[in-house]
Amino acid sequence: MQALDESRRYRExxxxxxxxxxxxxxxxxxxxxxxGGIDRNAIWIRDELMRRGARAAVxxxxxxxxxxxxxxxxxxxxxxxxxxxxxxxQPADELDWTDPPFSPxxxxxxxxxxxxxxxxxxxxxxxxxxxxxxxxxSADDRGAVAALLGALDARQGRRPRASLVFLLEGEEExxxxxLPEYLRLLADRLRADAWVICDGPVHHSGRPQVVFxxxxxxxxxxxxxxxxxxxxxxxxxxxxxxxxxxxxxxVAGMRDEHGVPTIDGVEVPDPSPEALAAAAxxxxxxxxxxxxxxxxxxxxxxxxxLLNVRGIRSGDVGEASRNVVPREATASLDLRLPAPMSPxxxxxxxxxxxxxxxxxxxxxxxxxxxxxxxxxxxxxxGRPAYPGVRTEPGDPAVAGILxxxxxxxxEAPVLVPSFGSSVPxxxxxxxxxxxxxxxxxxxxxxxxGPDENLKVAGLWYGIDLIAALxx
Amino acid sequence: MQALDESRRYRExxxxxxxxxxxxxxxxxxxxxxxGGIDRNAIWIRDELMRRGARAAVxxxxxxxxxxxxxxxxxxxxxxxxxxxxxxxQPADELDWTDPPFSPxxxxxxxxxxxxxxxxxxxxxxxxxxxxxxxxxSADDRGAVAALLGALDARQGRRPRASLVFLLEGEEExxxxxLPEYLRLLADRLRADAWVICDGPVHHSGRPQVVFxxxxxxxxxxxxxxxxxxxxxxxxxxxxxxxxxxxxxxVAGMRDEHGVPTIDGVEVPDPSPEALAAAAxxxxxxxxxxxxxxxxxxxxxxxxxLLNVRGIRSGDVGEASRNVVPREATASLDLRLPAPMSPxxxxxxxxxxxxxxxxxxxxxxxxxxxxxxxxxxxxxxGRPAYPGVRTEPGDPAVAGILxxxxxxxxEAPVLVPSFGSSVPxxxxxxxxxxxxxxxxxxxxxxxxGPDENLKVAGLWYGIDLIAALxx
Numbered sequence: 001m002q003a004l005d006e007s008r009r010y011r012e013x014x015x016x017x018x019x020x021x022x023x024x025x026x027x028x029x030x031x032x033x034x035x036g037g038i039d040r041n042a043i044w045i046r047d048e049l050m051r052r053g054a055r056a057a058v059x060x061x062x063x064x065x066x067x068x069x070x071x072x073x074x075x076x077x078x079x080x081x082x083x084x085x086x087x088x089x090q091p092a093d094e095l096d097w098t099d100p101p102f103s104p105x106x107x108x109x110x111x112x113x114x115x116x117x118x119x120x121x122x123x124x125x126x127x128x129x130x131x132x133x134x135x136x137x138s139a140d141d142r143g144a145v146a147a148l149l150g151a152l153d154a155r156q157g158r159r160p161r162a163s164l165v166f167l168l169e170g171e172e173e174x175x176x177x178x179l180p181e182y183l184r185l186l187a188d189r190l191r192a193d194a195w196v197i198c199d200g201p202v203h204h205s206g207r208p209q210v211v212f213x214x215x216x217x218x219x220x221x222x223x224x225x226x227x228x229x230x231x232x233x234x235x236x237x238x239x240x241x242x243x244x245x246x247x248x249x250x251v252a253g254m255r256d257e258h259g260v261p262t263i264d265g266v267e268v269p270d271p272s273p274e275a276l277a278a279a280a281x282x283x284x285x286x287x288x289x290x291x292x293x294x295x296x297x298x299x300x301x302x303x304x305x306l307l308n309v310r311g312i313r314s315g316d317v318g319e320a321s322r323n324v325v326p327r328e329a330t331a332s333l334d335l336r337l338p339a340p341m342s343p344x345x346x347x348x349x350x351x352x353x354x355x356x357x358x359x360x361x362x363x364x365x366x367x368x369x370x371x372x373x374x375x376x377x378x379x380x381x382g383r384p385a386y387p388g389v390r391t392e393p394g395d396p397a398v399a400g401i402l403x404x405x406x407x408x409x410x411e412a413p414v415l416v417p418s419f420g421s422s423v424p425x426x427x428x429x430x431x432x433x434x435x436x437x438x439x440x441x442x443x444x445x446x447x448x449g450p451d452e453n454l455k456v457a458g459l460w461y462g463i464d465l466i467a468a469l470x471x
Numbered sequence: 472m473q474a475l476d477e478s479r480r481y482r483e484x485x486x487x488x489x490x491x492x493x494x495x496x497x498x499x500x501x502x503x504x505x506x507g508g509i510d511r512n513a514i515w516i517r518d519e520l521m522r523r524g525a526r527a528a529v530x531x532x533x534x535x536x537x538x539x540x541x542x543x544x545x546x547x548x549x550x551x552x553x554x555x556x557x558x559x560x561q562p563a564d565e566l567d568w569t570d571p572p573f574s575p576x577x578x579x580x581x582x583x584x585x586x587x588x589x590x591x592x593x594x595x596x597x598x599x600x601x602x603x604x605x606x607x608x609s610a611d612d613r614g615a616v617a618a619l620l621g622a623l624d625a626r627q628g629r630r631p632r633a634s635l636v637f638l639l640e641g642e643e644e645x646x647x648x649x650l651p652e653y654l655r656l657l658a659d660r661l662r663a664d665a666w667v668i669c670d671g672p673v674h675h676s677g678r679p680q681v682v683f684x685x686x687x688x689x690x691x692x693x694x695x696x697x698x699x700x701x702x703x704x705x706x707x708x709x710x711x712x713x714x715x716x717x718x719x720x721x722v723a724g725m726r727d728e729h730g731v732p733t734i735d736g737v738e739v740p741d742p743s744p745e746a747l748a749a750a751a752x753x754x755x756x757x758x759x760x761x762x763x764x765x766x767x768x769x770x771x772x773x774x775x776x777l778l779n780v781r782g783i784r785s786g787d788v789g790e791a792s793r794n795v796v797p798r799e800a801t802a803s804l805d806l807r808l809p810a811p812m813s814p815x816x817x818x819x820x821x822x823x824x825x826x827x828x829x830x831x832x833x834x835x836x837x838x839x840x841x842x843x844x845x846x847x848x849x850x851x852x853g854r855p856a857y858p859g860v861r862t863e864p865g866d867p868a869v870a871g872i873l874x875x876x877x878x879x880x881x882e883a884p885v886l887v888p889s890f891g892s893s894v895p896x897x898x899x900x901x902x903x904x905x906x907x908x909x910x911x912x913x914x915x916x917x918x919x920g921p922d923e924n925l926k927v928a929g930l931w932y933g934i935d936l937i938a939a940l941x942x
Contacts (some may be wrong), residue, residue: 053770170915196534215705221788228760233805234892238730238772241761244780245726252723255716259709289699289839290712291846301709308704309715310795311786317692320805321782329783332718332792345731368760375762421705 003160003471004407007464015127018153019065019106019120019189021048022459023148026104026135029087030142031173032065038170040225041087042066044170045145047378052152052401061185064178065170069186072152074163074443081164081469082192082433083145085199089137089452100212101136107143108132111451126283129457132442138443140373141172144198147440147462151470154463160470165190172199180427187431194397195428196469198426198462201443203416205283208409208461210402211437212277212278213390213418214425215302215336218348220360222250223330224359225366225377228315230315230324231322241375244314250354250378251331256308260292261307261335266346269338271303278393279303282416302420306336313369328365338418339426340387347382349398354392389425400435405438408461413464438465474631474942475878478935481625489606489624490591492519493930497575497606498621499800501560501613502644503536511640512558513537516616518641525637532656533716538639540657543623544562545634545941550871552635552940553663556615556670557643560608560923567921571788572607575838579603581915582846600928609925610916612643615669618911618933622941623936631941633871636661643670651898658902661792665738665868666899666906667940669933674887675914676754677881679932681873682908683749684861684889685896686773686807689814689853691821693721693831694801696837696848701795710848714800715785721825721849724800725778729764732778732806735824738819740809742774746888749864750774753887773891777807799836809889810859810913820852825849861889862905869907875939879932909936 011018017241028044029037042058049056056070074080091102099105100115108131109115121127126308133143145168169179169191183190197324198409203209226243227236256262271279279299292298314329317320319425339345370377391398391413405413421438428435440462441447442455482489499515500508513529520527525878527541536559543940552706563572570576570588579602580586604614616639638661640650654661667891674680675706697714698707742750755763763769785800787793799911808814826832831845841848862869876884890908899906911933912918913926 013887032483126499132765162684169933217705219792221792231759232892233777234688235773236756236759236769236891237777237779237805237807238775238891239756239764239769240759241764242730242780244783245722245730248719248722248780248783248802249728251716251719256718259716285707285710288702288707288711289842291843293710293712293846298707299709302706306704306708306710308717308796309713310704310797311788311792312715312719312783312800313788314745314780315782315800315803317782317784317803321604321690321805323779323805324781325779327779330788331715332786332788334708334794336705336708353580371760372762375764381741418496419705420707421703422711 004468006256006466007151007154007467008015009462010143011150011463015121016121016125018150021149023104023120025142025146026138027056027102029102030087030137031091032088032171033091038065038088042068042170045087045449048149050411052149054152061178066183067170068168069189070166072164072470074160078236079162080192080292081162082190082195083148083164083166085196085197086141086169087137087141087145088173090173090448092136093450098451104133104135104138106131106133110453127456129460131456132452132453133456134451136452139441139452140447141199143441143454143459144462147459147466150463151466154467155470162470163191164470176424179424181378183427183431185258190431194401194431194433196401197274197428197435197437198440200437200439201441201445201447202439203283203414204286204443206443207411207414208405209414209416209439211416212393213339214386214388214423215338215418216341216343217422218335218337218387219385220333220335220347220348220380220382221330222247222354223328223379225328226325227327230327230369233323233325236275237325237430240325242325244326246376247312247314247331248331250357251309251312254353258301259306259308260304263349264356265349268305269285269341272392274393275303275390276300278415278417282414299416303338303418305338305341308334310334317413324405336422337388337418339390343387345383351380354380381410385422387426389429389435391436393417395434397434401436401438401469404465407468408464440465475935475939478622478625478938482621482931482934487592487594487596489621490598493604494575494591497609497612497616498573500573502556503559503642504561504562509536509559513539513641517557518776519620524628525623527867532649532652538641538653539601539639540660541637543631543635545631550633550864551663552633553576553661553666554619554635554637555666555668555899557612557640558608558616559641559644560611561644561919563607569922570605575604575606575609575666577602577604581924598927600931602814602927603924604927605922605924606780606921607923609914611918611924612670614912614925614930615933616704618930621934621936625938626941635941636663642826647895652896654898654902659693661902663904665872665904668896668906668908669911671908671910672912672914672916672918673910674754674885675757678882679876679878680885680887680910682887682890683864684810686889686891687812687859687895688856688893689806689808689815689818690804690856691804691818691851691853692827693698693718694799694850696799696908697796698798699842701798702793704796708796711796712793713796715797717847718783718785718800718802719810721828722780722783728776729772731775734820735827736820739776740811743863745864746774746861747771749886750886752886762796770887774809774889776812779805781805807861807891809894810861812859814855814858818855821853822851825851835854855894858897860900860906862907864888866905868905870908872907875936878939879935911936
């Protein structure tokens, strides 16, 4: 691939300049808690993109963080790739960091292994790909912005074969509250054959990975109400409705031993044979300190829905326990739902499931008349967050992306049919094109914590990946 | 009944003197928190019993509160009744009381209905049975001591037909820790055909009651251990053992919808037809603010065992909830066990029940090697408190007690085959004679709280009851 070879030659020559430009970006605070920083990031990025021949603009919905978007025109009739990254970061408490989070620091290895500070290289100096760049947002996710700039540098103004549209967000770390609106507003300008979401770490084995789907998400909280006041369990334990027991019965009936929901009216879709085959190829999660369950592997399980019990509370345990029928019991559940399951429908199904077990549903603590009329009273509050997305590994729209990844990485990527966790990829699906996640950060990047860092090799990989996509 | 008539005539004549004597006793603080008070109570009671012709002594095991015991000799060959009461009281926070707890105050009705202070009556003054005596320990349980003294007064030294042995305890409110030892030591001196335990309130309808049994008790706490650290529920929710879900499954499988335990190897004894028939006659619990369950009434249910969920805790709910597989989950259970169920055997059965569901049992948080070896790990800690007791309503040894109660009260008592709650009656059973609970205090006596009070009519009933037992 000619474009890739050019990219590699280029960064071997001007690696120090690429790092210097990245360090300039990383010096600009990028947390929403520091007013002005996000704006300065957006303007710096737009200017640098324009200097490199891209058409780029900053736009801003009132109340939202600014967004950088634009395009690099390729040959007429060629494919168009979408590219997403974000330039905002998690809050950084300077006291917890070894190096100041917005004074980018180069080290010759990870801090955990004693990585020492190295001076930023000057023109012509060699750059070691094992070096790490320590700064907030180096890995999550301004490295993905730097990779775009580096790839454009490598083209030195030559028109690429493929076009690229890009969207660089400034409020991903606070839940992308305006992303759907931005995408609706810019839909015409963001037409692409497929999207590359460049965020997160590569596989923990160090291999590159491409993620074809994510599960959607819903939260449900169920509160069962018992007697209006704690009742003596000896006198009334066989008589009063025990909310803790009613709730354990409910929760026990809502999931199987693998965590798959067994909620009335909720159908669990079968994963496609392609997805199952891909899941079987993904290396397992490594040693988490407990024996693996019998049966399917982690990645096959993550193709199915999950009802997770994240909390349950009623009465007291330990020294504080008293011999009472408690007044109420609450369970907090999070549901992970693969496409095409509807979080809205699942939350509604939980309500029906509970009602079908004889519970009178209320919106808050029941009044005296309601308590007098019903033995089983529950509140079900649900928050359907967003649906899942699944792109089939064989989708022809992403075949070119897979080729680019393999070419850039020099090895076949781990193909993850679906993350178990949830990312609002469905906003991109709404644009009518498949989206895949292609991370470039090292697995040990300390994302969200102190001492966040990006391995230089990851940045090189990102530059090569975009060069290959353009080529 | 001649003895009863004499008792009634006597207390009509010298009611004011009986109240004065009772007030003298109630003036002596009787909480274990006030050093010396318990000792002074014991000595005062012994002296007053001896002044009335009883043989009485104070004894004290090192570290225990003193105990008053003794006997009133009846005709040779006559029956012997055992009589238990206690003279210690719950702590009393003076600030919460309307009248000082150890300055006995007479009122012409309950405080809730505006009962006003009345002067203590002098010799020859009339005594209204609706008056209330406000003081700590008036109802729970020094009224039962005053009733014994009043009944002896009424005999004016004449030898009764029946003998009476008595045991007056000084540490019931702290769990009777030395009662078994006292009973063993004094077994020879406390031989009786049947025991009357005079404590607690009469039926809430105001009718006298006789209670033929109590359930035994055991506590069990089950902790299920999950991953060593909270794990991301999206990534690992279908993979890691979820302790909250494992625990809800366990708890849901350990009781039926009526609260009756369904623990492997635990047999639920059928109540006798006599007990069932008696239970059907006991008026229900009144309106507790929720609809009664379908099926058997409260008192029939209380003849069966109960597994009560008094608390369950894992992770967080509400605003604090996080998308994790929690590290551990704990349920606190109390079990109420009718005779002849063994609390020791039930606690052991819970351990076996949990182990049979694939849990590796540990004594505390598991170490790394244990976690690595077992997916299901639980700690089961149990405290078998004491067994239940049941005297059949038709037991001939208690027939005389029932006659005395009916004669003293002037109406048939409510016959409760078993309290749902637990009282360590089994210590008396160990003496080889049946024991029944015969309360004399009004139902609204504010036992354990501020403004504890005894209705004068209750004291008169107690005096008449003992007179009838002696007669």
